[in-house]
Amino acid sequence: MARHTPPRPVDVGELFPELKPWRTTAIRLHPRSGAPSAHDSSVGGPLLWPADEPWPSCSGEHSPDYDDDPDEDEVPLVPVVQVRRADAPGLPFPEGRDLLQVLWCPYVHGEAGSPLPRVHWRSADDVGDVRTGPPPDDSALEDHVPDPCAVHPETVTEYPGWDLPEELKDALKERFERLEDEQGWEYMSHLAEAPGIKLGGYPSWTQDPDWPDCQACGRRTEHLLTVASWEFDGGSWHTWLPVEDRPADPDADVFTTEPASSAQDAAGVMLGDVGGLYIFECRACPGRPIEYRFDCS
Numbered sequence: 001m002a003r004h005t006p007p008r009p010v011d012v013g014e015l016f017p018e019l020k021p022w023r024t025t026a027i028r029l030h031p032r033s034g035a036p037s038a039h040d041s042s043v044g045g046p047l048l049w050p051a052d053e054p055w056p057s058c059s060g061e062h063s064p065d066y067d068d069d070p071d072e073d074e075v076p077l078v079p080v081v082q083v084r085r086a087d088a089p090g091l092p093f094p095e096g097r098d099l100l101q102v103l104w105c106p107y108v109h110g111e112a113g114s115p116l117p118r119v120h121w122r123s124a125d126d127v128g129d130v131r132t133g134p135p136p137d138d139s140a141l142e143d144h145v146p147d148p149c150a151v152h153p154e155t156v157t158e159y160p161g162w163d164l165p166e167e168l169k170d171a172l173k174e175r176f177e178r179l180e181d182e183q184g185w186e187y188m189s190h191l192a193e194a195p196g197i198k199l200g201g202y203p204s205w206t207q208d209p210d211w212p213d214c215q216a217c218g219r220r221t222e223h224l225l226t227v228a229s230w231e232f233d234g235g236s237w238h239t240w241l242p243v244e245d246r247p248a249d250p251d252a253d254v255f256t257t258e259p260a261s262s263a264q265d266a267a268g269v270m271l272g273d274v275g276g277l278y279i280f281e282c283r284a285c286p287g288r289p290i291e292y293r294f295d296c297s
């Protein structure tokens with residue numbers, strides 16, 4: 001079943017013409033519990049990984065502050081997102097590639113306690129025999145191992161929230177407040193960037209933006225993927241919860257009533273305290289080097 005974000009309750013571009021140049025699109029993945037195959041786009045599902053390529057692993061420094069050290073020197077990465085080009089219209093795949101695969105090390109890295117992501121772009125036709133990925137390491141943080149989900153990609157329009165330039169925020173402040181007073185719509189949580197796991201668009205930061213530059217060429221990177229802990233919260237669900245996931249009773253509590261409650265964190269990922277991991281890439285450098293950021297409240 002496809003998922004549809006409801007139409008915006010107001011025309012943002014008309015109300016705030018200054019925002020029009022900042023309008024962009026994102027592809028919400030809408031993961032929902034399921035049993036995807038290695039040939040499907042998925043969150044936390046099996047990857048179309050060639051049998052003649054070793055499964056990727058991490059031998060990095062793991063922070064002992066958060067959980068047990070892994071028993072092994074090398075721990076297997078776990079699948080996070082796989083997306084076929086056909087499911088991500090508009091996402092600029094590298095030439096000749098039609099499969100995006102994102103994995104991460106489920107142990108915690110750095111002071112913030114972040115998983116460590118890795119990105120692969122493939123041609124699905126080049127994968128012959130498929131390797132079955134190993135089970136996640138026994139002591140890996142469960143919150144960092146996404147459960148298998150089918151995805152329901154949907155392209156939506158976004159405006160910057162956290163990434164709104166300061167001077168524009170100041171210029172629009174009073175009009176934002178008036179909209180909230182008169183109609184109850186809060187720009188940041190109801191109208192700006194889409195929450196949840198998504199490709200492109202603006203990162204769904206939970207703290208001030210910290211947009212990385214490419215370490216190779218110095219250019220500002222492009223946002224590739226946000227992995228958020230939740231698809232919606234107490235504010236954002238009003239405008240971002242898909243029509244198909246809304247309880248039949250419009251007054252029901254979305255956090256305890258199906259299908260909404262299962263939609264909130266279908267992959268069972270919890271990054272810090274309801275945080276997110278944001279992957280950026282440099283499309284100008286060969287091999288598209290990535291950078292990532294991690295934040296939580």
Ligand SMILES: [Zn+2]
Binds near residue numbers: 058061062108116
């Ligand atoms: Zn690691």
Ligand SMILES: [Zn+2]
Binds near residue numbers: 218219284
């Ligand atoms: Zn670069």
